[in-house]
Amino acid sequence: MSLRNARRNTINNVMLTLCGLCAFLTVSTLFLILGYLVYNGGKSVNWAFFTRLPLPPGQDGGGLANAIAGSAMIVGMAAAIGLPVGFLAGVYLAEFGGKTISFWIRYTADLLNGIPSIVIGILAWGLIVVSMHRFSAIAGSIALSLMLIPITARSTEHFLLEVPRAMREGALALGATRWRTLATVIVPAARKGIMTGMILGVARISGETAPLLFTALNNQFWSNGPMDQTASLPVMIYTLALSPYDDWHRQAWAAGLVLLGLVLLATITARMIVSRGASLPR
């Protein structure tokens, strides 16, 4: 009797220890990456990094201002396209779709989520870059927005469905139309979760490299607007890391650190928004 107990307890302890170890491994990976980036790139992150253009190899004091601005422009345009479309698609899925239509839209969105980012890049290249005969930031933005739309749609749908049915019926029973109910009661009630989903989606696409490789390409100087090829942080990291110059390697580490910092900032902000009190009754 006690031998069986001892065996069960041993298995219990071994498995729990294993779980703990894996959890620790997961967490420590983040700190490992962060530490490595800080160690290698911390020195190069200075004011010049944020304000100056890249200089030829061998010259000190260059920066990646064009890549930071370029990323901001590309991701900004992608968000302007992808967030509204994804949001309204999520609203449709949560509120209006019939059983079959909703099923197929959800299924398609999930498939779209799973398409490799480089395939989306090739698609944007073939459709936009080739027909425009130029590389451009807008092509990159469209590619990124194709990734942002399904993420936003599914997370919007999820948070809208969490709003209790009773609240919907309360608004409808006062004579509100379905759209009015959505706009004035349901979406405001779900806004924290929806905003969080959007922030996390934008954070994710800001680090995507493959779609930008042959759409926005790269640029050693300031880009001339959305129709011009544009530098971005992920592509810069790729270019700089593959180069034979130490200066540029240091810049790549710094760029990696800055990019990771931005993504972490977005994620932490999203978490803070959600945890700042519940907006729905429990």
Added chain:
Amino acid sequence: MAVNQPQPTSLSMTSESTAAAQTATPKMRASNVNFYYGKFHALHDVNLEFATNKVTALIGPSGCGKSTFLRNLNRINETLRDTRLEGEIALDGENILDMDVTEIRRRIGMVFQRPNPFPKSIFENITYGPKINGRLKGQSAADLVEKSLRRAALWEEVKDKLHESAYALSGGQQQRLCIARALAVDPEVLLLDEPCSALDPIATAKIEDLLVTIKDQCTIVIVTHNMQQAARVADTTGFFLLGKLIEHNKTDVIFKNPSKKETEDYITGRFG
């Protein structure tokens, strides 16, 4: 509506119109109502009238269809998937199934079993209905809010915190807020679906008292599983069982001298 004998099924308006009879058209009339949840036949041939400015209670055991029937009166069941309503429901003689649904729901208000205030301030909860129905123009919002809260017997308790969240109120206060919110659009009929079942006896008493005071401004239909409540507030009572309306009559007739055996079994506690 003055009936001298207990009638077997529903009160028929073709029965004698004595000098003591009330208004000729009942405020609402349901005729041959059948309702289906998918394939399940939830309501069978219900015929029921609601007299103007009276309180009608619908009683019956759980699952008997009284809430289902109530929810058809303002067509809120249409928001559920795969439901079907057959028959006619008339408001002032007009079939509500032919009318614009948002107009219906403005004229026929509903209070639900669990309080469901919006995640907004008390003030915004009350002005929501009038705002979306375009009735806030030419009327001071503050006056409307005070009037509605007074009708719901809640004004004194919240007048100093109108701009705080509705969720800061207790359960009984939230339910009275929902009643005030429903009254703010000036409905002709007020439907209440077991409004006190989630509340303590004191809150329940407050709500029962206010129902009696507002019935001269609107017709009230209340679903309740509490027979004492029906006896306290209702002028007439209808007894539902397994989706059928078994009996409908003046409240004290139902409780003291029911004509159907099922009614008698229910009110004496033999089942349900």
